[in-house]
Amino acid sequence: MAQPTEPGTEEWPCPGFAVHPSLPAGLLEVSLDWCEEGRYTHHCPNRQRVIDYTCACSETSYELLGVGGRYQFRRIRRSNLKVVAYAGPWQRVRAVELWRLLLKGEAR
Template sequence: MTDIPDFHGPHVDPPLPGHIKLTWYEPTGRVPRVRVVSHTCECRETTYELCAAAGRGFVRRTDRVEENVREIAWTSIATATRIFHQIMHGEAR
């Protein structure tokens, strides 16, 4: 029998003092399919996903404690990618 190692994805850094406060909206559901480009580790209560759909990008936040899903306003994929990296490094929430 082979032991499967415990795998964790990337974890979000704690928010830095003076971090950017993002506005989070209820999901729009405006497209039938969304591609998750990158995501944070599932072991945390709150996860983040960099998503792309219909040539646009956005970040989705899932809070398992509050049982809600929110997303930032849809924007260019480049801008959404930059915001996702800011979240990962504690520069934005």
């Protein structure tokens, strides 16, 4: 689990509630197909629920979303202009597997 940082020491203080995904160490196991918000036609915000998420102190954070029985990732980049992108959707088993790889730094 993450350690909270002192307030004011970072641009985005770490609340310490969520995991920090590992940075990719070498070749990715899986390269995800990210689609920036607005161009994602299956995107249905009303039925989304956040199942898991990574710490928001990083420049890039990720969320695992459940959308009407299917699952997708949301990637949020906070630098300069906020950029949101989605990957998926997948069936639950595949989504959980990919989420685990993402946290380990083996999928991006």
